[in-house]
Amino acid sequence: MEHSKYCSGMSNYVSSTLLVLTLIIVLNAARAGAEVKVHIVYLGEKQHDDPEFVTESHHQMLSTLLGSKKDAHDSMVYSYRHGFSGFAAKLTKSQARTIAELPEVVHVIPDGVYELATTRTWDYLGLSGANPNNLLTDTNMGDQVIIGVIDTGVWPESESFNDKGVGPIPRKWKGGCESGENFRSTDCNRKLIGAKYFIKGFLAQNKGFNSTKSPDYISARDFDGHGTHVASTAGGSFVPNVSYKGLAGGTLRGGAPRARIAMYKACWYLEEVDGVTCLNSDIMKAIDEAMHDGVDVLSISLTGEVPLLPETDLSNEFATGLFHAVAKGIVVVCAGGNNGPEAQTVTNTAPWILTVAATTLDRSFPTPITLGNNKVILGQATYSGPELGLTSLVYPADAENSSGVCESLNLNPNSTMAGKVVLCFTTSRTNTAIASAASFVKTAGGLGLIISRNPVYTLAPCGDDFPCVAIDYELGTNILSYIRSTKSPVVKIQPSKTLSGQPVGTKVVHFSSRGPNSMSPAILKPDIAAPGVRILAATSPNSTMSVGGFGILSGTSMSTPAISGVIALLKSLHPDWSPAAFRSAIVTTGYLANRSIRRADLCKRVIWQSS
Ligand SMILES: *[C@@H]1O[C@H](CO)[C@@H](O)[C@H](O)[C@H]1NC(C)=O
Ligand SMILES: *[C@@H]1O[C@H](CO)[C@@H](O)[C@H](O)[C@H]1NC(C)=O
Numbered sequence: 229m230e231h232s233k234y235c236s237g238m239s240n241y242v243s244s245t246l247l248v249l250t251l252i253i254v255l256n257a258a259r260a261g262a263e264v265k266v267h268i269v270y271l272g273e274k275q276h277d278d279p280e281f282v283t284e285s286h287h288q289m290l291s292t293l294l295g296s297k298k299d300a301h302d303s304m305v306y307s308y309r310h311g312f313s314g315f316a317a318k319l320t321k322s323q324a325r326t327i328a329e330l331p332e333v334v335h336v337i338p339d340g341v342y343e344l345a346t347t348r349t350w351d352y353l354g355l356s357g358a359n360p361n362n363l364l365t366d367t368n369m370g371d372q373v374i375i376g377v378i379d380t381g382v383w384p385e386s387e388s389f390n391d392k393g394v395g396p397i398p399r400k401w402k403g404g405c406e407s408g409e410n411f412r413s414t415d416c417n418r419k420l421i422g423a424k425y426f427i428k429g430f431l432a433q434n435k436g437f438n439s440t441k442s443p444d445y446i447s448a449r450d451f452d453g454h455g456t457h458v459a460s461t462a463g464g465s466f467v468p469n470v471s472y473k474g475l476a477g478g479t480l481r482g483g484a485p486r487a488r489i490a491m492y493k494a495c496w497y498l499e500e501v502d503g504v505t506c507l508n509s510d511i512m513k514a515i516d517e518a519m520h521d522g523v524d525v526l527s528i529s530l531t532g533e534v535p536l537l538p539e540t541d542l543s544n545e546f547a548t549g550l551f552h553a554v555a556k557g558i559v560v561v562c563a564g565g566n567n568g569p570e571a572q573t574v575t576n577t578a579p580w581i582l583t584v585a586a587t588t589l590d591r592s593f594p595t596p597i598t599l600g601n602n603k604v605i606l607g608q609a610t611y612s613g614p615e616l617g618l619t620s621l622v623y624p625a626d627a628e629n630s631s632g633v634c635e636s637l638n639l640n641p642n643s644t645m646a647g648k649v650v651l652c653f654t655t656s657r658t659n660t661a662i663a664s665a666a667s668f669v670k671t672a673g674g675l676g677l678i679i680s681r682n683p684v685y686t687l688a689p690c691g692d693d694f695p696c697v698a699i700d701y702e703l704g705t706n707i708l709s710y711i712r713s714t715k716s717p718v719v720k721i722q723p724s725k726t727l728s729g730q731p732v733g734t735k736v737v738h739f740s741s742r743g744p745n746s747m748s749p750a751i752l753k754p755d756i757a758a759p760g761v762r763i764l765a766a767t768s769p770n771s772t773m774s775v776g777g778f779g780i781l782s783g784t785s786m787s788t789p790a791i792s793g794v795i796a797l798l799k800s801l802h803p804d805w806s807p808a809a810f811r812s813a814i815v816t817t818g819y820l821a822n823r824s825i826r827r828a829d830l831c832k833r834v835i836w837q838s839s
């Protein structure tokens with residue numbers, strides 16, 4: 229009846245088309261409203277000892293909700309069943325709401341993204357080695373203690389994971405060495421005793437991810453290099469005669485050189501963003517497995533975004549999983565984040581974990597810049613080439629129709645820079661922009677780069693042979709005034725000098741996230757600080773910072789494993805201490821730089837030497 233009416237004439241044909249279009253739009257709207265996302269359903273303490281039984285109960289709950297076993301199976305991403313009970317599943321918002329109503333469900337939250345707590349400063353200097361230390365022998369260097377690291381994976385062939393002189397694998401260990409892309413189960417040894425990877429949450433979040441095309445390894449192998457750096461800082465073995473570009477030399481080691489390492493890879497390199505992301509659902513599974521495997525210490529150099537939002541913090545963070553880990557006796561050490569120096573930027577603020585800030589090493593690299601008017605300005609660089617004699621100086625924004633912003637130097641005609649030293653300004657806190665600016669100036673025939681930025685501390689990664697000097701905005705403005713005051717501005721740059729002061733870090737570094745704890749100001753955070761600037765450790769040969777498998781990074785990512793290493797040592801001495809006892813020992817003895825309290829001495833000296 230309707231049909232014949234619609235087909236009776238042209239105008240009716242048009243209205244029928246409109247109707248169909250409207251229907252499609254309505255259907256699409258319904259689908260958009262029903263977008264499926266990974267949610268974490270947290271059920272608290274597990275109700276059964278048998279993990280199979282726990283998983284079965286998760287499937288049952290999901291089947292009841294979704295109407296079939298098959299749908300439940302397709303929706304399930306992870307079942308958390310060792311350390312606590314819960315699961316990650318692909319759900320619509322309304323399904324998530326329904327499941328949250330169930331009495332046995334504590335909370336349901338959408339999956340969240342975390343990042344590495346590292347500022348990428350592969351600065352071209354700084355080397356520390358350490359020799360065997362008597363204090364370490366008391367603790368047997370952390371032997372038998374297992375440090376679990378949740379990060380970007382590990383490069384198992386690195387010398388830092390050699391197992392020379394390391395005893396048999398601890399009996400309590402129940403973990404494994406999972407094979408995968410370029411990773412064999414035999415790649416573990418008595419030092420690196422475990423390696424697992426968790427990617428299902430990442431795949432659900434990045435539906436277009438092509439594992440064939442990705443340079444990352446779909447296994448516990450580390451592409452980025454961060455995880456290898458963190459693991460070797462916490463528990464790397466002795467590696468004799470490490471030198472960085474021929475500068476200095478010595479024995480490199482982690483905080484607890486006989487401790488065992490277990491890597492849980494939950495962070496993946498994503499080409500589209502040229503960076504690493506970590507999904508809460510993957511991290512939660514890593515925690516669940518680490519609890520099953522028997523780690524003693526968990527070292528987590530990952531942070532969420534600030535500000536912490538009340539509705540997402542405690543539930544959205546992997547802090548709930550960590551609560552169970554701590555209740556089981558595992559000491560958990562997390563990075564406080566690199567969002568300083570503003571107040572209330574600290575992350576990982578749960579009271580049951582140790583939250584770590586970063587300090588500087590008291591060391592700087594003054595580099596004299598002499599202007600044509602004989603004014604000398606001290607910048608920061610790691611330039612070891614010959615003195616650059618009087619050279620033309622240019623601010624590209626003045627010289628031609630182009631930019632004075634470091635990130636936009638590539639908009640400049642090359643002619644502006646050839647044979648000259650270039651001044652640019654940036655607000656970028658990362659070094660990626662600087663690295664590409666320097667490389668552009670070099671290609672364009674420039675002879676040097678002066679970067680005006682705040683903070684100055686991060687030395688630009690321009691190579692030792694290319695003067696690339698950082699100064700603050702005030703000095704940058706001074707230089708610009710000089711350029712504008714004369715027809716032919718010139719500059720001279722001398723090689724950098726190294727200034728070392730006291731051996732123990734004395735200042736919290738500017739980037740280290742500060743308290744107070746914005747979630748609960750009464751809970752003081754961060755708990756402790758350790759060196760986190762220009763830390764040399766092992767890395768992946770695929771990392772841009774790698775020089776012969778070693779590299780330098782800065783961040784609370786680096787100070788965190790320093791503390792994990794110290795805890796591994798203390799754990800050797802006091803296997804019966806609770807996580808609270810370790811936390812107490814660390815926060816009540818760590819603050820004195822030099823006093824003859826033995827444990828304080830132990831902490832400080834070890835922290836210093838592991839850097
Ligand atoms: C993934 O990348 C490989 C290599 O570039 C390509 O051959 C393949 O078609 C891609 N797969 C998908 C699903 O895009
Ligand atoms: C240490 O390494 C340097 C350069 O790599 C080498 O010349 C030197 O012989 C090594 N020293 C020892 C004791 O192995």
Ligand SMILES: *[C@@H]1O[C@H](CO)[C@@H](O)[C@H](O)[C@H]1NC(C)=O
Pocket residue numbers: 629
């Ligand atoms: C100056 O730069 C802008 C932006 O790059 C461009 O649109 C414009 O054509 C340039 N003018 C001249 C004279 O080169």
Ligand SMILES: *[C@@H]1O[C@H](CO)[C@@H](O)[C@H](O)[C@H]1NC(C)=O
Pocket residue numbers: 642668671672
């Ligand atoms: C400018 O530099 C780029 C490299 O950054 C180079 O590819 C290009 O050929 C140069 N252009 C001129 C005109 O020299």
Ligand SMILES: *[C@@H]1O[C@H](CO)[C@@H](O)[C@H](O)[C@H]1NC(C)=O
Pocket residue numbers: 443769770
């Ligand atoms: C990563 O490093 C390994 C070992 O040096 C090399 O074989 C591999 O090709 C590198 N991968 C990429 C994507 O560069």
Ligand SMILES: *[C@@H]1O[C@H](CO)[C@@H](O)[C@H](O)[C@H]1NC(C)=O
Pocket residue numbers: 731822823
């Ligand atoms: C610590 O203090 C003592 C006594 O004041 C001094 O002799 C020693 O050199 C100091 N140690 C360090 C590492 O500063």
